[in-house]
């Protein structure tokens with residue numbers, strides 16, 4: 001069989017589909033092999049910070065993004081008594097050249113999939129193709145897939161990119177003896193509720209603290225009748241109850257208890273939580289950063305490479321940054337093997353730092369500081385609890401680590417529009 005020059009992308013999630021669009025932009029042939037037989041808009045809300053928005057604008061997706069999202073104006077922090085801790089402008093309101101988007105993860109995946117089909121052709125996104133194994137033949141690679149009926153097919157290409165998410169088979173093959181999942185001690189319950197806007201209709205709220213119950217709340221879609229789809233995530237310290245399954249519906253309503261008194265003049269939290277038609281449960285887990293992603297013609301990208309606890313709006317964002325780095329390396333280096341190792345050198349240390357920072361000092365660490373310093377009691381004056389400079393330093397540090405600072409976005413926009 002003559003090998004094709006296709007980049008074989010295993011997994012058509014946010015990372016795999018964005019990678020396909022990046023490669024099409026630079027003229028590299030690509031085929032995406034996705035396990036599910038039908039793409040459905042699964043998941044709930046995610047946030048794309050300006051560093052990731054920049055890449056999606058570079059792919060010409062800004063109009064589609066505007067259609068399916070809410071542009072976040074502010075990140076606001078409250079304690080569990082509804083007292084304002086800090087308000088931090090976001091996206092264009094903070095002077096970034098690109099917005100911060102709050103968006104339904106599944107709708108974003110649909111936009112990316114449609115763009116792949118239109119730009120690359122229907123046959124370049126293969127559904128019902130679960131990768132079961134792959135092989136590196138020295139001068140080319142092959143991936144074997146199976147459909148739901150068990151029918152196998154083998155695909156050839158120049159390289160294999162494992163974009164197959166948190167249960168990656170490519171990662172498993174590269175690291176068969178890797179340690180298990182690391183449970184953070186917290187589980188999240190996620191839902192969406194259609195309701196009237198709260199605050200300015202574009203704010204992202206973080207409130208409370210994990211030990212007694214924390215909430216993240218933000219609108220992800222505007223409806224014509226003036227209502228919005230509000231995404232919420234309740235995060236609570238509990239022993240681990242479930243494994244990683246993004247689509248697992250919650251068995252009970254225990255998660256409501258910590259929030260039963262959260263009735264603020266700007267939001268009635270219990271009403272919002274109980275009005276969600278579906279509630280999904282997911283343990284906040286990650287894995288230790290890997291020692292390598294790349295072996296010759298095979299590498300990893302996105303959650304397959306660097307699963308992180310979802311506490312800083314960077315899961316999808318870092319996957320999107322990976323796609324740009326990989327596409328640049330593949331187009332600029334003389335051969336694919338060199339390109340894959342350059343990509344690893346560039347992205348592995350940076351994402352490892354994000355994984356580690358998400359464990360201890362993501363933006364919600366601000367809530368921890370207030371919780372601890374006040375002994376979980378209402379405060380008189382927030383500046384007596386934590387000075388404004390300290391709050392800013394904490395948030396700025398996270399932006400720097402993740403490449404999402406204004407300076408970093410401006411610099412990459414100038415170097416690599």
Ligand SMILES: Cc1cc2nc3c(=O)[nH]c(=O)nc-3n(C[C@H](O)[C@H](O)[C@H](O)COP(=O)(O)OP(=O)(O)OC[C@H]3O[C@@H](n4cnc5c(N)ncnc54)[C@H](O)[C@@H]3O)c2cc1C
Pocket residue numbers: 010011012013014015016033034035036042043044045046105129130131132163164165166167168169190246247301302303304310315316319
């Ligand atoms: C169904 C689903 C719902 C999610 N919901 C949320 C959410 O609500 N909030 C949140 O923060 N994050 C959610 N995520 C995770 C989020 O999309 C990622 O953290 C982030 O976008 C990085 O994307 P990724 O492409 O690395 O992984 P993902 O977006 O997870 O994509 C991985 C893709 O690989 C496919 N795949 C897996 N194994 C194989 C295989 N052997 N062969 C071929 N294809 C394979 C999967 O079907 C999936 O399409 C969800 C992921 C999925 C798959």
